Amino acid sequence: MKKKLKEEKGITGIDIIVSVIIITMFVALIAIIFANITSNSQGINRKTEATHKAISLIEEIKNAGIENVDKFIDAEGSSILDEEKNPTPYTKKVTVIDYTEMEGNEDKIPGIVKKVTVEVSYQNGGKTEKVELSTLLTAKEIGYEN
Secondary structure, eight states: OOOOOOOOOSOOHHHHHHHHHHHHHHHHHHHHHHHHHHHHHHHHHHHHHHHHHHHHHHHHHHHHOGGGGGGGOEEEEEEEEOTTSOEEEEEEEEEEEEGGGSTTOTTSOTTSEEEEEEEEEEEETTEEEEEEEEEEEEOSOOSOOO
8 A cells, every 4th residue: 555645734843943043143143243343333433533632632732833842742641631621541642752863863953843753542342552643843933044
């Protein structure tokens, strides 16, 4: 006699388990992607803010002029304060080097040109990162005639 095969109707337990595993893997993948996007976005925001703070500090130093640049020197580093004088998570270091102290310029006149370097550090994902900007300041009156 010939056996009749049972007709397949409905869903088996294995079909449900396979479906749940596939859906779980898809949801986990999407969650990882969103977590990475959020982390990268926060890192970019922190770097942008650090760059803004460095540019603002350089502009403040440039506005003060070369004769007042020494009051901004902060080689040890200190916290950057917000508008209400509260510390922010950013720290700054400001160094000033006379042009004559740079290699190859020992024979130049001192005090006319100074290199100002501003370094703003911040924490990103447990690591310390920094933004460093430099500019040259010149004396407004250098005593030369054209």
